[in-house]
Amino acid sequence: MALKEEIAKRRTFGIISHPDAGKTTLTEKLLLFGGAIQTAGAVKSNKIKMHARSDWMEIEKQRGISVATSVMGFNYNGKKINLLDTPGHQDFAEDTYRTLTAVDSVIMVIDCVKGVEIQTEKLMEVCRMRKTPVICFINKLDREGRDPYDLLDEIEEKLDIKVRPLSWPISMGKTFKGVYSLYNKTLHLFQPSKTKIEQDGEVIEDIKDPIIDKEVGESYANQLREDVELIEGVYPEFDVNEYLAGNVAPVFFGSAVNNFGVKELLDCFIELAPAPKPRETEERVIAPDENKFSGFIFKIHANMDPNHRNRIAFIRVCAGKFERGANYYHVRSDKKIRFSNVTAFMAQEKELVDEAWPGDIVGLYDTGNLKIGDTISEGEKGIYKGIPSFSPEIFKEVVNKDAMKTKQLEKGLNQLMEEGVAQLFSYELGARKVVGTVGALQFEVIQHRLKHEYGASCDFMSMNLYKACWISSKDKKKLNEFVDSKYRHIAKDKDGKLVFMAESRAWLTMVQDNFPDIEFHFTSEF
Numbered sequence: 001m002a003l004k005e006e007i008a009k010r011r012t013f014g015i016i017s018h019p020d021a022g023k024t025t026l027t028e029k030l031l032l033f034g035g036a037i038q039t040a041g042a043v044k045s046n047k048i049k050m051h052a053r054s055d056w057m058e059i060e061k062q063r064g065i066s067v068a069t070s071v072m073g074f075n076y077n078g079k080k081i082n083l084l085d086t087p088g089h090q091d092f093a094e095d096t097y098r099t100l101t102a103v104d105s106v107i108m109v110i111d112c113v114k115g116v117e118i119q120t121e122k123l124m125e126v127c128r129m130r131k132t133p134v135i136c137f138i139n140k141l142d143r144e145g146r147d148p149y150d151l152l153d154e155i156e157e158k159l160d161i162k163v164r165p166l167s168w169p170i171s172m173g174k175t176f177k178g179v180y181s182l183y184n185k186t187l188h189l190f191q192p193s194k195t196k197i198e199q200d201g202e203v204i205e206d207i208k209d210p211i212i213d214k215e216v217g218e219s220y221a222n223q224l225r226e227d228v229e230l231i232e233g234v235y236p237e238f239d240v241n242e243y244l245a246g247n248v249a250p251v252f253f254g255s256a257v258n259n260f261g262v263k264e265l266l267d268c269f270i271e272l273a274p275a276p277k278p279r280e281t282e283e284r285v286i287a288p289d290e291n292k293f294s295g296f297i298f299k300i301h302a303n304m305d306p307n308h309r310n311r312i313a314f315i316r317v318c319a320g321k322f323e324r325g326a327n328y329y330h331v332r333s334d335k336k337i338r339f340s341n342v343t344a345f346m347a348q349e350k351e352l353v354d355e356a357w358p359g360d361i362v363g364l365y366d367t368g369n370l371k372i373g374d375t376i377s378e379g380e381k382g383i384y385k386g387i388p389s390f391s392p393e394i395f396k397e398v399v400n401k402d403a404m405k406t407k408q409l410e411k412g413l414n415q416l417m418e419e420g421v422a423q424l425f426s427y428e429l430g431a432r433k434v435v436g437t438v439g440a441l442q443f444e445v446i447q448h449r450l451k452h453e454y455g456a457s458c459d460f461m462s463m464n465l466y467k468a469c470w471i472s473s474k475d476k477k478k479l480n481e482f483v484d485s486k487y488r489h490i491a492k493d494k495d496g497k498l499v500f501m502a503e504s505r506a507w508l509t510m511v512q513d514n515f516p517d518i519e520f521h522f523t524s525e526f
């Protein structure tokens with residue numbers, strides 16, 4: 001049956017890393033294998049082209065940051081691979097969190113010199129929340145990095161996940177010889193190359209084989225034998241189910257810029273990584289091979305063409321076959337909806353598509369009907385779970401600077417929030433509006449876009465807020481009492497959910513102690 005086959009072929013994943021660990025480089029090399037690009041370097045240059053196309057992105061361009069979360073599809077060894085790009089800059093972390101809701105697994109890149117960095121920790125938290133399977137790629141082995149055992153310990157400790165090396169480096173830095181694959185018992189000798197496609201390694205069934213001595217020298221060969229013995233003794237045998245359950249991360253070593261260890265990573269990835277899995281809606285669990293189509297919007301990209309106020313909504317197909325032009329159901333608005341302009345993302349090319357399968361991401365042209373988190377279906381009424389808002393870290397009050405443009409400001413703010421640029425909290429008291437973001441950059445983006453796209457201008461007034469907590473209680477009366485007693489600190493989010501705006505950690509703790517019947521949540525889904 002076509003549907004089952006298409007599902008089994010698909011691998012939808014994201015690469016996460018702290019900036020500079022090598023995510024872009026690895027992406028580029030992976031695309032080389034897919035034949036998706038001819039020359040390395042295309043990923044970056046495309047990013048710049050994308051920026052030049054739209055005005056408001058000027059801000060990010062100047063800072064050399066990519067805000068665009070794009071999708072790259074390619075075929076490799078009979079698999080259809082969908083790679084979702086995630087912005088590395090921490091100010092756009094919320095965008096990355098949401099993208100992670102649309103993937104089935106993750107490759108995490110770690111710089112062997114720097115080890116686990118702060119952004120990796122935060123992203124891993126999101127993966128853990130969703131039990132996303134993670135493969136770890138330790139990069140830059142051509143540099144003098146930290147001891148591999150220390151790196152593995154650090155990953156286990158800081159990222160709270162067990163690791164299992166599936167390859168092992170033979171020295172590093174200037175004397176880097178290559179890696180030995182514990183998974184398929186092959187030796188890969190290091191040959192720096194920026195553009196060439198890596199060959200298969202040499203199969204070495206027995207680690208005692210003198211061929212290793214010949215290839216890397218006796219002392220490195222003996223060191224490798226010791227390491228392999230130690231690893232096999234210390235780490236339990238690799239269990240793919242433990243990986244799929246998000247409990248164990250297999251680890252590979254390599255050097256992305258030298259295109260070394262990348263093929264091995266990719267080959268193992270397509271074997272191990274999960275095909276699209278069942279997903280939960282508010283009503284039930286939906287298997288990907290159900291015949292009726294359903295999926296959810298996780299990203300909205302606005303004004304690709306500054307002359308038209310159109311947007312592209314990225315939908316992840318979760319079940320059934322998506323067909324262009326079909327009549328679908330928009331769950332939130334309870335209305336029928338049709339998409340005639342649908343794009344798929346095959347590497348750099350955008351192309352019109354007629355159909356898509358579970359695991360695929362397609363772009364829907366939208367004139368303002370869709371919101372992040374929306375479910376589109378062939379009749380299914382439940383909304384897909386798992387696209388929460390996270391409590392922002394920086395809060396500022398919106399001050400309208402042009403009373404004549406109040407309507408424009410309101411419209412602009414609402415639309416930007418629907419795209420997920422930031423979160424808006426509205427206080428009933430004094431009709432104050434507060435924008436919450438993960439990073440400072442978004443305020444500039446918002447100001448710039450409000451001005452250029454909506455002709456509205458506003459200022460942002462700093463506020464002393466620690467967290468926005470979504471509140472709930474089993475006892476409705478108690479919740480009402482709480483809201484009444486704390487009305488100065490109660491706002492509503494975009495969906496009208498109640499939020500407690502806490503000024504400090506200490507105060508929040510105190511309030512939590514004083515109101516034991518109220519539950520405080522740091523994400524909008526609980």
Ligand code: GDP
Nearest residue numbers: 017019020021022023024025140255256257258
């Ligand atoms: P991103 O911010 O995670 O996307 O990182 P990039 O892919 O842009 O890489 C950051 C820097 O590290 C660039 O200068 C790359 O050339 C460099 N880099 C990437 N991989 C390697 C590697 O294997 N070895 C070395 N020495 N440098 C690398």
